Amino acid sequence: MYSDKVMDHFANPRNVGVIPDADGVGQVGNPVCGDMMTFYIKVRDGRLADVKFQTFGCGAAIAVSSMVSEMAKGKTLDEAMAITNDLVAEELGGLPKNKMHCSNLGADALHEAIKDYRAKKAGAAAKPVPAADLHASEGCACPYCETALEDEEQTFCKACRIELEECPACGGITKKGEAACLHCGRPLGGKA
């Protein structure tokens, strides 16, 4: 299921940890979808002097985080911002189709950390690191066809052509109009 490279980065992840005095912190994902990543960066002379991460998630999520941290270390901020999800997946020798959204999270978490650093530097009020939001749908996949949903605002699965809605109780995603949440069974308002 996973390439040798993914398994290597999963079993021996590089740069795991926390930087207590980080210059920037980025956190994406949430346990609803299974993956949550926090990236910490140290910046020296416009370059990423240190990158560390923590990840709650599957083998692919851990491997992606590790690969992103390795790719980003030593790069300028602009170079690091140019690391794309596709590049990460390619460096890992490919990811299973339904795990592709994990690679999105990895690059996103790094980018968030850089944005956090830039915002702080620009003197803007430091953005607090968001706590794990159990109710966000960010980084989730459509429960019916497994296609990744790109952002938390997306309430329509393009592949299935169906409207989606978030369960107020568990945060899981179910087709709009269903009588009950697909995940926790709570009655939804759609139908009597």
Next chain:
Amino acid sequence: MTRIYLDRIAATPLRPEVLEAMRPFLGESFGNPQSLHAAGREALAAVDAAREEVAALIGATAGEITFTASGSEANNLAVKGLAAGQQARGRHIVVSAIEHTSVLNSVKALERGGFTATLVPVDRNGRADPGRVEQALTKETILVSVMTANSEVGTIQPVAEIAAVCRGRKIPFHTDAVAAAGSVPIDVKALGVDALSLAGDQFYGPKGSAALFVRKGVRLLPLIDGGIQEGGRRGGTENVPAIVGLGRAAALARAEMASRAAALAPLRDRLLDELPRRIEHVLVTGSRTDRLPHQASFCIEFVEGEGMLLFLDMKGIAASSGSACTSKALKASHVLLAMGLDHATAQGSLVFSLIDGTTAAAIDVLLEALPPIVERLRAMSPLYTQYLKERGS
């Protein structure tokens, strides 16, 4: 590396006696049971004998057994076939929130066709309360389906009580016994169920062997229209080798059920008792008292199931998980969520389902292997870091 296989939910090994029974029907005894000639009669005799054995396993009569190709098919046939057979009386269905997806998605398919459904919630132990089932019934209810046992959390349901509620209202009651049949005693008469699904690959029979019991006199329409096979309930030439294998596996299960359970239950209990002692923040999922004899399941907090499975696999240990990441649809187990666990906890799902021959030594290997794996994953878990910070402050 010795392999330790603790994923009975996924598959059981084929018993050599079962393979031996099947072998002629994969070779020289290739006849079609519907043929009049000697080759056909030979196949029919084997299918008839298997039907008797499967019926005997659950206290049914042979005529009440319909062979199918999987437990999922048996559940589809039960839910859709009974709904179609009863729809003149009403169009409302009641199922528990923790049913297998083959039941839940069959109900969904019926909803698209105009049926309505009520999901009965379960308690923290994954038990559906018969009183809650009764509350869900309406004048329109024509089918109730509640599983005999849940493979993911091991909880055995109060099937007889739920059946009694349904019988009082003359509503057909189906139970998905795929996880339970062959492992715990089942008597359809004593339970009072109208339909019951079982699958051979859960008790050392071949994959692709399963059956649906439907009580005599209960109306059910087929999903596969065709000839007169299976009394008109399922068209298509019988899968004779699989059916013969299922029959032999049923006979073995009936003879050995008590000794198998007596051997596995103490190992299960050792896991259930010992794992939470060796690892902090571990929940046992499911009932401790009404539980499948081979099933031990947990939620390991602050870590995600797939990572644990991959590391266990590197140690030669096969287990399973209901985490979002291990499911292709990337959603956490509906069973654990229905039991009231939050997403983060449900992601740490870990299920060990024991097969015959599992040794105490194998359980010890697992108990030694898991704590460092969890420690390793927690060291990289932002949720654990967050927890430690909150606890410290």
